[in-house]
Amino acid sequence: MRMFLALVLLAVSGLTQAAIKTQEIPYQSTDGTKMIGYYAYDDAIKGPRPGVVVVHEFWGLNDYAKRRARDLAGLGYSALAIDMYGGGKNTEHPKDAMAFMQEALKDSAVASARFQAGLDVLKQQPQTDPNKLAAIGYCFGGGVVLNAARQGLPLKGVVSFHGALATNTPATPGSVKAKILVEHGAKDSMITPDNVAAFKSEMDKAGADYKFVSLADAKHGFTNPDADRLGHGDHGGPDIGYNKAADERSWADMKAFFKKIFS
Template identity: 35%
Template sequence: MNAVRTRSVAYTADGLDMTGHLTLPAGTGPRPAVLLGPEGPGLSDFERGRAEALAELGYVALAFDLHGGRYFREPEDMLARCLPLLADPGRLRGIGRAALDVLAAEPRTDPGRIGAIGYGTGGAVVLELGRDGVPLKAIGTVNALVTGGVAETARIRCPVWAGVGSEDPVMAPAQREAFAAELQAAGTDWRLTVYGGAHHAFPYPPVGHRTVPGVAHHPAHAARAWHDLLHLLEECVPVSP
């Protein structure tokens, strides 16, 4: 049996030279695929590992780049890059569509069976792909309860699952309520899981550099959120047709 294979893929988006992490499952035939978006600091070994885990399950997966190969270790630098992105759905959609084109062009990808998951800013990207009418089979996000208006959200064509920590100061209760209300008003098939005691970016292990207050790892909920994302994919983008 062939092992999982990985390679870097170069493409352009948002005026930057991006480098994504593509993972291929064993075998030779077309497989369902998953687009995977990183947290605000950028593509890291965490997302690369998640993409490889998806390939082990039988998916083609692409962990995409947000910042032209950069990883922001200083919160101020990350916010200076991400806040303008989050305020501009068009730029988020452009980043997502460029990565999706790479994933769809991979010969192992079944273009009719693609789901998208993301964390933080990467989660906002995949939500905006849905709002842009991209025919994804599933959207899953963690720490990314980004609203976009009922009319735009009504363009989402697939089930949406979102996870958030109860103590997340970035995605506070008012934002959770606004996100849920928008999905409901848009007629979306949606679920929202609140993980008790978890903070922002709770799936991420300690990274060894300074973070902002309200960011903390929660090992138990990190495992549960990954399980919930996999459950979404198993339901909506099963490895077996």
């Protein structure tokens, strides 16, 4: 009996030693912006595995974006939450967030360079298979990953969660190499029906392989449990809100999507 208990304790100890490892990685974009990425992986997995870039909401590289990197690591991916604003900036005040976002997007070439810099850092990690890369993004970040797909970056796929759909540089026939999954809230007041129609038309004309999922009763920000707090009260934020069912459904869709594109 004692021997049995000892073996059980040894086995449990071995399991608890495996953990999600995280670290901050400083890097720099070609525009000179110094950035801080948040990297996560499961050290129980040996060898390279698919890599996923996580692009934050317009609030910046906050705890939510980092949590999603850890979630992806828990699924067996090499995940890097990248920094699109520089210096790891983040805020809970909409006016500041809007200023950060507008600065990052004022030059599309700079925005693309910042995404590429993060992607390059992910590829350089020994846990990453550089031939199996994807990106996910939330809100502002959803628009960033869709633009990466429009530009034909070497990604197997991208997933946009309550992301911006409009663009100043539409996809052209044959330009989209990545498969696309869009998880959209049916009650998202920040994305108009015309935006949705224009996006679908753009993707159809470009011949893109995409899936557009409209989630009932979901507002903008539906994946973030902090959305209700950030969208009301003293913050005076936009019309956003968390929706547990939509959050879980969209994450399940993403998992199935990744299983398919990485197989």
